Amino acid sequence: xxxxxxxxxxxxxxxxxxxxxxxxxALDDVSLAVExxxxxxxxxxxxxxxxxxxxxxxxxxxPTSGTATVLGHDVVEDPGAVRRVIGLVxxxxxxxxxxxxxxxxxxYWAALxxxxxxxTGSRIDALLARVGLTRRADDRVETYSRGMRQRLHLxxxxxxxxxxxxxxxxxxxxxxxxxxxxxxxVMTLRExxxxxxxxxxxxxxxEAICDxxxxxxxxxxxxxxxxxxxxxxxxxxxxxxARGVTDDAATMVSGLPGVMSTQRLPDGTLRIExxxxxVVRPIMEALLAAGVTELGTRPPSLEEVYLRVFGDxxxxx
Amino acid sequence: xxxxxAANAARVGYRETRSQYTWRSWLFGWVLxxxxxxxxxxxxxxxxxxxxxxxxxxxxxxAAGVTLMVLGIGPDTAWERSQGTLPLLIAAPRSLLPVxxxxxxxxxxxxxxxxxxxxxxxxxxxxxxxNYLWLPPALMAIALGSYGLGLFIAAFAIRKPRWGNTIYxxxxxxxxxxxxxxxxxxxxxxxxxxxxxxLPLVHGLTGLRELLSNGFTGAAVxxxxxxxxxxxxxxxxxxxxxxxxxxxGRKDGTIDLVE
Amino acid sequence: xxxxxxxxxxxxxxxxxTPSYWMTILTTPAQTILFLSVITAFDRPDLTAHAVIxxxxxxMWGASVWTGGAIVRNDRWGAMLExxxxxxTSYAVPVIGRMSxxxxxxxAAIPLAMATAWLTFGLDVGVxxxxxxxxxLVVTTAAMVSTALIFTSxxxxxxxxxxxxxxxxxxxxxxxxxxxxxxxxxxxxxPIGRLIFLSWGTDLVRDSITxxxxxxxxxxxxxxxxxxxxxxxxxxxxxxxxxxxxxxTGEISVA
Numbered sequence: 001x002x003x004x005x006x007x008x009x010x011x012x013x014x015x016x017x018x019x020x021x022x023x024x025x026a027l028d029d030v031s032l033a034v035e036x037x038x039x040x041x042x043x044x045x046x047x048x049x050x051x052x053x054x055x056x057x058x059x060x061x062x063p064t065s066g067t068a069t070v071l072g073h074d075v076v077e078d079p080g081a082v083r084r085v086i087g088l089v090x091x092x093x094x095x096x097x098x099x100x101x102x103x104x105x106x107x108y109w110a111a112l113x114x115x116x117x118x119x120t121g122s123r124i125d126a127l128l129a130r131v132g133l134t135r136r137a138d139d140r141v142e143t144y145s146r147g148m149r150q151r152l153h154l155x156x157x158x159x160x161x162x163x164x165x166x167x168x169x170x171x172x173x174x175x176x177x178x179x180x181x182x183x184x185x186v187m188t189l190r191e192x193x194x195x196x197x198x199x200x201x202x203x204x205x206x207e208a209i210c211d212x213x214x215x216x217x218x219x220x221x222x223x224x225x226x227x228x229x230x231x232x233x234x235x236x237x238x239x240x241x242a243r244g245v246t247d248d249a250a251t252m253v254s255g256l257p258g259v260m261s262t263q264r265l266p267d268g269t270l271r272i273e274x275x276x277x278x279v280v281r282p283i284m285e286a287l288l289a290a291g292v293t294e295l296g297t298r299p300p301s302l303e304e305v306y307l308r309v310f311g312d313x314x315x316x317x
Numbered sequence: 318x319x320x321x322x323a324a325n326a327a328r329v330g331y332r333e334t335r336s337q338y339t340w341r342s343w344l345f346g347w348v349l350x351x352x353x354x355x356x357x358x359x360x361x362x363x364x365x366x367x368x369x370x371x372x373x374x375x376x377x378x379x380a381a382g383v384t385l386m387v388l389g390i391g392p393d394t395a396w397e398r399s400q401g402t403l404p405l406l407i408a409a410p411r412s413l414l415p416v417x418x419x420x421x422x423x424x425x426x427x428x429x430x431x432x433x434x435x436x437x438x439x440x441x442x443x444x445x446x447x448n449y450l451w452l453p454p455a456l457m458a459i460a461l462g463s464y465g466l467g468l469f470i471a472a473f474a475i476r477k478p479r480w481g482n483t484i485y486x487x488x489x490x491x492x493x494x495x496x497x498x499x500x501x502x503x504x505x506x507x508x509x510x511x512x513x514x515x516l517p518l519v520h521g522l523t524g525l526r527e528l529l530s531n532g533f534t535g536a537a538v539x540x541x542x543x544x545x546x547x548x549x550x551x552x553x554x555x556x557x558x559x560x561x562x563x564x565x566g567r568k569d570g571t572i573d574l575v576e
Numbered sequence: 577x578x579x580x581x582x583x584x585x586x587x588x589x590x591x592x593x594t595p596s597y598w599m600t601i602l603t604t605p606a607q608t609i610l611f612l613s614v615i616t617a618f619d620r621p622d623l624t625a626h627a628v629i630x631x632x633x634x635x636m637w638g639a640s641v642w643t644g645g646a647i648v649r650n651d652r653w654g655a656m657l658e659x660x661x662x663x664x665t666s667y668a669v670p671v672i673g674r675m676s677x678x679x680x681x682x683x684a685a686i687p688l689a690m691a692t693a694w695l696t697f698g699l700d701v702g703v704x705x706x707x708x709x710x711x712x713l714v715v716t717t718a719a720m721v722s723t724a725l726i727f728t729s730x731x732x733x734x735x736x737x738x739x740x741x742x743x744x745x746x747x748x749x750x751x752x753x754x755x756x757x758x759x760x761x762x763x764x765x766x767p768i769g770r771l772i773f774l775s776w777g778t779d780l781v782r783d784s785i786t787x788x789x790x791x792x793x794x795x796x797x798x799x800x801x802x803x804x805x806x807x808x809x810x811x812x813x814x815x816x817x818x819x820x821x822x823x824x825t826g827e828i829s830v831a
Contacts, residue, residue, distance in 0.1 A: 014826055055829070060661040062824050083664040094655035099590045111582030112665040156659075346743040353746035360756040361611075364626065365618040483599035490606035499610060504617045 002072055004164055004195040005034035005057060010066035012052050012219075026052040028219040030066070034197055039190050041210035042199040043230075045302055049219040050199035054168045057197065058088045070164055084114075087157035091169035095153060098142035102133050102152050105141060106159055113160035127155040131185060147178030154185060165189065167198040171205060183209050203302050207231050215306070222310050232277070233305045240272040240283050241265075242295035249290040256283055273300075324419060351382045351435050358499055359443060370500070373526075375443050377498035379436045380525060383456050384518045386428035387463040388489055390421045391470025392481040421467070425460045432456045447529030455528055455541065459521035462544035465551030466517050472558030492516045497523065517551065520544040579665050583673025587647075591678055600638040601685040607631035608692040611755060616697060624699050625785040630755035632685040633778060637754070639682040640720045641744045643675050644728030652732070658828055667819055668812045671728060675721045683717060701785060708784035708793060715797055716777030719804025723748075723773060725811025732818045733827070753778045773803035 010030040013023040027049045034040040042050050055061035056068055059079040067074060073081040097105050106124045115123060128134045131151035141149065150170060157165055167186065171179040187209055189196060200206050206213045207230040215222040245253070250270055254262045258279030263271045272283060280297055287295050300308075355378040362371030436445075436452060470488060474481030495502065495509055496519040502510050513519050524540030531537070611627035648671070651657040660667045693699040703709050727744040751758065751765060752774025758766060759779075769775045776799040783790045822828040 055658070058662045060658045060823055060828055061826055080664055083662055086662070088659060088662045090655060090659075094653075095659055096654070097586070097590060097656070099593045100586065104586065104589055108582050108586045108670075109659075109663070111579050112660070112663040112670060114579075114664060117578055350743040350746050353743075353750050357746050357750040357755070360750065360761065361614050363760050364623065364756045365614065365620055367618060370614070370618070479593075483602060486599065486603045487606065490603040490610070494606045494610040494613070500614045500617045504613050 002036075003033040003069075004036045004038075005032075005040075005068075005070050005197060007032050007053070007057075007068040008066055010053070010056065010068055011064045012049075012056060012061070013064045025219050027056075027063075030216070030219075030221050032214050032221060032224065034195060035212075036195050037190065037193050038211040039186065039196040039198060039209055041206040041213040042197065042216055043201070043203065043206045043213050043302070044199075044216035045201055045306075047218075048201075048216045050201075050216060051168055052219075053216075054088075054166050054197070054199055057082075058086055058166050059083055084160070085163050087160060087162035087165045089153045089157035089165065089167045089170055091150065091153075091167075091172040093146070093149065093173070096141050096149060096156070099140060101138045101140055102128060102144075102155070103137045105152065106155060109156050110159050115160060123159070123161075127158055130188075131155045132181075145178075147174055147181065150174060150178065150182055151185065154182070158189075162194070164195045164197065167196060169199055169201070171200070171202070179205070201302060203230055203234060203305065204299065207234065215310075217306055217310075222306070233309060234299050236274070236277045237300035237305055237308055238274060238280055239298045239300060240274070240280060240287070240295060241298055242270050242272070242287050242292050243268065244294055245270040245287065245290070245292050249287065249292065252290065253283060253286060256286060259283065273304075348431065348434055348438075351385075351431060352438050355379060355382065355435055355439050356442075359439070361499060371443055372445055373501075374499045375436075375439060375445060376526060376529065377522060379432050379439070379452075380456065380459055380518060380522045381493050381496075381498045382435055383428040383432040383459050384463040384492060385489055386431055387424055387460050388467045388470060388485055390424050390464075390467040391474045391485045391488075393421075393424075394471035394474050394481070421464070421471075424467075425457075425464060428460045428463075429453065429456045432459075445529075448532060449529075451525065451528035451533075455521060455525035458524070458541045458544050459518055462521050462548035463517040465548045465553070465555055468555035469551050469558055472555050472561075492518055514543075515547065515550075517544065517547050520547060579669045580673040580676075583670030584677045585673075586670075587674035587677035588681075591681060600635045600642060601682050601688060604631050604635045604685045604688045605692040607634060608689045609696055612693060612697045612699065621699065624693065624701055625782050626755055626757075628689045628693050628699075628701050629686075629778065629781055629785070632689045633752075633754040633774070633781075634749055635685040636679060636682045636717065637720055637724075637749060637752075637774070638745055640675060640679055640724035641727050643678040644671065644724045645731040647671055647674050648728055648731040652828075652830060655829070657732070661819060661823060661828060666812070666816060668725065668815045671815070672721060672725060672808075675724060675728070676718075679717050679721050683713065686713065703785050704787065705784040705790055708790050709781060711797060712777060712780040712784055712800075715800045715804065716773070716781065719773040719777065719800050719807065722804045722811060723807030726807060726814055729811060729815035729818045732815070732822060748772060748774055751775065757782070771803070773800050773807065776800045776803070 008031050010027055011025070012027040013025050016022065016024055030049075030053065042053060044050050052061065056063050057070060057075060059075050059082050062076055067076070069075065070082045071085050073085070075082050097108070100108070103124060106127065107120060110120045110124065111117075125134075128137045131154055133148060133151060133155070136144070136148065141152065144152065154167075154170070157167070170186075171182055174182060183205065186196060186198070190211075198210065207227045210227055212224055212226060213230060214224045250262055250264075253259060253270075253272055256279070258274050258276045260273045260275035263273070265271055274280060274283070284295060284297075355375060358378050359371045359374045361374055362368060433453060433456065436449070440449075466488065470481070470484055473484055477484075493499070495505060495513045496516055497513070498518070502513055502519070505513075520540045521544035524537045524544060527534060527537035527540060608628060608631045611630050612624075615621065615623045615627050648657070651660065657667075660670070690701050693701060724744070749755075751761075751769040752772045753759075753761075753769065754774065757779060758769040758775040761769065776796050780790070780793075780796045780800070819828075
């Protein structure tokens with residue numbers, strides 16, 4: 001079966017602002033394949049090259065070298081064909097005409113995507129209902145909350161009923177409830193057979209909704225994994241944080257099996273990092289026994305996981 | 318302290334200007350526009366068949382070019398606000414005025430410089446008589462006289478960014494229409510002339526014309542003095558406007574409202 | 577066509593709330609007074625049509641150049657430029673639609689200037705050939721939008737380009753005979769001026785108001801349309817080139 005999205009040895013350099021400096025490499029030798037109907041995540045910290053890749057795939061940026069195709073169409077040779085089959089959704093506050101209502105925004109983009117005018121009205125109604133904006137459809141977008149704007153963004157990206165949808169950090173800046181709602185919307189799209197390519201810096205998000213996740217850092221692809229692998233990492237590198245731990249108790253904890261390191265944060269909190277799974281419980285029991293009552297677990301940061309899993313290849317923390 | 322803030326802001330203003338223009342874009346863009354604008358109005362003399370009008374309108378539009386530039390700080394300030402740099406400025410716990418005043422000092426110098434450049438480029442075509450050496454100080458007086466009103470527009474534009482450009486254009490064209498730029502103010506009814514007396518450019522331009530034709534006379538000095546007085550008056554009004562804005566903005570949180 | 581109309585409708589809706597797009601017409605009364613004061617001072621009531629048409633043309637041309645730039649600037653900062661580039665439609669089409677909407681609003685400058693002349697100086701502009709005036713205004717307005725697209729496309733390139741875009745206004749107004757007809761300007765500029773649609777348009781508009789008979793009507797309408805079409809072709813092509821360039825350099829995004 002033909003892949004929905006492919007990239008082969010994709011490279012993109014940017015000219016530096018000042019003359020005489022070397023070009024900045026945003027993407028380096030990126031080859032990946034997204035299968036039809038999957039939610040493929042592109043996970044990486046800020047500045048890893050995620051947005052650059054989405055821009056190239058959506059034809060708004062050309063690669064320096066290498067090739068990329070969407071449903072078999074080359075993004076450089078035949079951008080017009082690519083544009084007819086994709087939808088693009090940005091995260092953040094930009095990309096909407098805030099002086100217009102949701103409905104008028106969608107009408108405008110529907111026309112630019114060549115949606116027949118007799119279908120436009122019903123399609124917009126359906127999309128508005130789907131993203132839960134029917135009641136506010138005729139209010140100006142400037143009166144919308146961040147979550148509402150993001151859902152309108154999604155509706156905009158779906159206006160041409162695209163087969164492939166690019167979502168670039170769609171939940172950035174959303175509160176947890178709005179993020180959850182948005183993810184649920186994205187999951188319903190998979191059921192319709194749409195291919196979704198989603199960038200994120202949130203491991204939890206990637207684990208929760210992606211079928212496969214490509215890990216990217218400093219422009220280079222590190223690996224492509226299933227969500228269960230991510231889940232394993234998140235648990236394996238879970239941290240314990242506790243307040244009010246005496247120095248004696250801290251020394252005791254650092255000697256426990258499976259504890260990789262302990263660290264005092266500036267506010268006095270003790271952070272305990274683990275090297276293997278299954279040790280969190282004994283550590284917490286030991287702390288409780290030592291009279292510590294304020295304690296809990298935290299998922300590891302993406303940077304930490306990269307460092308643990310990929311060593312020097314990953315970010316320097 | 319205030320002086321240090323203003324000096325800092327002046328440096329920022331210079332860098333802003335440099336980022337906005339390259340020498341080429343300034344010369345072939347902005348200066349070309351001002352030259353064409355001056356010629357456009359000076360050409361009125363051809364239509365009505367008066368060489369005197371050509372010369373009159375030339376001097377008038379060179380001076381008006383300075384006012385155009387200096388009043389431009391109004392919409393520029395609104396632009397800054399739309400760029401989101403304004404909340405940062407407000408967060409610094411100082412009065413807004415030294416910041417803006419500093420940032421805009423460069424506009425004054427630029428305005429006078431542009432007036433001179435236009436004059437040098439256009440005058441040879443027209444053949445203007447008089448002692449041109451009076452031009453720089455008179456244009457400087459006009460720049461200073463216009464600055465207060467420019468700041469007042471800025472104070473307004475911060476509150477109503479969408480209207481910044483509109484107000485700027487309305488004020489500028491009203492000033493040019495009734496300010497004796499293209500034709501003597503005596504063509505208007507008395508009350509219109511009275512209103513014009515409260516606008517910048519008007520007295521400075523009268524003084525400039527006097528300097529060019531009769532040299533350094535008491536009348537000329539008086540007019541330039543009036544120009545500065547008008548500037549000072551508007552400066553005071555702008556001050557009040559900024560105080561009002563700063564208070565209102567902190568109170569209702571509208572400062573960081575994105576347009 | 578539906579894509580052009582989408583831009584047109586969208587701008588009408590947004591434009592009501594965006595005074596900066598059509599505000600140039602608010603300066604029309606002041607500018608009308610400016611021109612009228614000159615012809616009054618020199619006692620030339622025969623030039624009333626010149627003095628009334630000039631401020632309207634200045635406003636309308638200003639609006640076309642300004643709007644085009646403002647649309648691009650707004651789209652660029654709002655990341656809508658990127659979203660447009662990702663659609664199958666050429667950016668020029670909705671932009672022309674949006675500029676047309678603004679110019680339609682700015683046509684109000686004509687009655688505004690006439691009303692100002694009547695209210696301030698008591699001058700009545702009688703139109704001798706209203707249908708010719710209407711036709712001349714329609715083709716001239718269309719040519720304004722088309723030609724302004726050239727300057728709009730420059731705005732995509734950089735912030736410094738705003739200055740170039742700004743420079744478009746008065747050279748065109750001067751050579752386009754907005755107040756002083758091209759024929760009265762020095763002979764050596766005539767060939768350049770006749771290449772600008774506006775010189776044909778303003779002459780025709782004035783003739784429709786004052787001339788006993790309008791000569792060569794179809795030829796002159798045709799010239800405005802022809803030069804407007806040339807502007808449209810150049811502007812569309814330029815915009816496509818510029819849009820391609822920014823996708824290569826990455827300057828399409830500001831973030």
